[in-house]
Amino acid sequence: MSNAELTAGPAPTSTWQMYRAMVGVGVCCGLLIVTVYQVTLPVIEENKAEALQAAIFEVLPGATTSATYRLEEPNGFQLSDAKAVGEQRVYAGYDADRNLVGLAVEAHGMGYQDVIRLIYGYSFDENAIVGIRVLESKETPGLGDKIETDPDFLENFRRLDVSLSEDQEALAHAIVPVKHGEKTNPWEVDGITGATISSKAVASILDRSAQYWVPRIEPKRADFERQE
Amino acid sequence: MPTSPRTTTDEFIKGLWRENPVFVQVLGMCPVLAVSNTAINALAMGLATAFVLIMSNIVVSSLRSFIPKEVRIATYILVIATFVTVVDYVIQAISLDLYKALGAFISLIVVNCLILGRAEAFASKNTVVRSTMDGLGMGIGFAFALFCLGAVREILGAGSIFGIQLFHDSFQDWVVMVLPSGGFFTLAGWLLLFNWLKQRKAKKEQMTALPLAEEPAQ
Numbered sequence A: 001m002s003n004a005e006l007t008a009g010p011a012p013t014s015t016w017q018m019y020r021a022m023v024g025v026g027v028c029c030g031l032l033i034v035t036v037y038q039v040t041l042p043v044i045e046e047n048k049a050e051a052l053q054a055a056i057f058e059v060l061p062g063a064t065t066s067a068t069y070r071l072e073e074p075n076g077f078q079l080s081d082a083k084a085v086g087e088q089r090v091y092a093g094y095d096a097d098r099n100l101v102g103l104a105v106e107a108h109g110m111g112y113q114d115v116i117r118l119i120y121g122y123s124f125d126e127n128a129i130v131g132i133r134v135l136e137s138k139e140t141p142g143l144g145d146k147i148e149t150d151p152d153f154l155e156n157f158r159r160l161d162v163s164l165s166e167d168q169e170a171l172a173h174a175i176v177p178v179k180h181g182e183k184t185n186p187w188e189v190d191g192i193t194g195a196t197i198s199s200k201a202v203a204s205i206l207d208r209s210a211q212y213w214v215p216r217i218e219p220k221r222a223d224f225e226r227q228e
Numbered sequence B: 001m002p003t004s005p006r007t008t009t010d011e012f013i014k015g016l017w018r019e020n021p022v023f024v025q026v027l028g029m030c031p032v033l034a035v036s037n038t039a040i041n042a043l044a045m046g047l048a049t050a051f052v053l054i055m056s057n058i059v060v061s062s063l064r065s066f067i068p069k070e071v072r073i074a075t076y077i078l079v080i081a082t083f084v085t086v087v088d089y090v091i092q093a094i095s096l097d098l099y100k101a102l103g104a105f106i107s108l109i110v111v112n113c114l115i116l117g118r119a120e121a122f123a124s125k126n127t128v129v130r131s132t133m134d135g136l137g138m139g140i141g142f143a144f145a146l147f148c149l150g151a152v153r154e155i156l157g158a159g160s161i162f163g164i165q166l167f168h169d170s171f172q173d174w175v176v177m178v179l180p181s182g183g184f185f186t187l188a189g190w191l192l193l194f195n196w197l198k199q200r201k202a203k204k205e206q207m208t209a210l211p212l213a214e215e216p217a218q
Helices: A016-059 A153-156 A196-224 B006-017 B029-034 B041-062 B069-092 B096-105 B109-113 B113-121 B129-160 B178-216
Strands: A065-072 A076-079 A089-094 A100-110 A115-123 A128-138 A177-178 A187-192
Touching: A016 A065, A016 A089, A016 A100, A016 B069, A016 B096, A065 A115, A065 A177, A065 A196, A089 A128, A089 A196, A100 A128, A100 A196, A100 B113, A115 A196, A115 B041, A128 A153, A153 A177, A153 A187, A177 A196, A177 B096, A187 A196, A196 B113, B006 B129, B029 B096, B029 B129, B029 B178, B041 B069, B041 B096, B041 B109, B041 B129, B069 B096, B069 B113, B096 B109, B109 B113, B113 B129
Parallel strands: A177 A187
Antiparallel strands: A065 A076, A065 A089, A089 A100, A100 A115, A115 A128
16 A cells, blocks of 8 residues: 555555445444344334324224234134234224224335335225225325325225125225226225325225235124124 | 634534525525424424434544545445434334324435535545534534424414414414425525625625725725
8 A cells, every 4th residue: 555655646546445445334334223223123113003003093983992803814813912013913993882893904015105004994884994094105295195195085085995796705896096086986096186106006005905805804794893 | 804714613603604504505405395394393304414414424524534535425425324214213213203294304314415515525624523513503503494494384384383372263374384385485585584684794894894995995
């Protein structure tokens, strides 16, 4: 490295120095991120579990208590730890008189920017999705994030038909997105102008999740009726 | 004006007012306009940015002889991105609601030109202490400016501050103020005020300087 000092003018930087700087800084940064991630993870998980509880009551209007159930195929649903969150779980909501209001189901899928995670409420009485709340999204502020706030869009999910077909294997009608103002059937999702991809993403996430869950939960309604 | 060497305190003070990143330098407009719809969002965003700015200034200035100039920008971005990720996790741990309100803008701190600008223009050429003071001043100046915008927009747009209702029910909210256009209106208002103050100060200085300048005419 001493020959660098001999040459006149600005000394050329050796490749080693560049490697040293970039790799060194990169390793330190990586360590810092991992440390912070590990420290904050339990707190973040707890926050998320709390937010999920709040969301359950929001998507199941009238529900005041909830219970977590785990799907154990082919037997049906088993009561599970309330704090646990995971793939094969659904949340049953009960009203003040301990009657079953419906089920809240978590679903996720790709949005415009990143994964959209949402929860929706399914009502046995109406065979419909009766509420939806986005739990996590990074959609474009001002455009894509209207999926959380646009009143016309959220109106879709006050009663979105997901009744089963005759063979009970799939939905009678797939949930399909349509252009804003062209909704004619109760299973169509009226899109948002300016947030086409995000609103279509929500429809397809719901469709995929409902196609899987509704045929599984509908025949097992008795599993969720509170036994006391 | 005599150009005396700047003291460390000057480095701190300049960011607050005379070289305020938002009102004077007009840097980092994206978060300024987007997340200043309520006072609390604005303050949180301002503090998050200030933290990243201070930390990146410290790291960049302490590594300034270690980082070759060919790879400096890449290294700075690496450092900035790391601290942004840290802030991202910490905000998630503090409050998920706040995290949702700030949304994508936390990650976008990485590309806030104010932070890379200070790293490149100041921290890479100055000592750690000076850079820290610079980061503190600029960061607080940025947070202050965001808070100014957020407070005005929340008071006018929602009739409240920090969620506390200020006015009687009869107050008609100016909904436009919490919408994106309100950000532009409020920013314009503050810029007007700052420029007016600056001009008035310049005029005063000119007035006092004038009698002296008249004598050696020709």
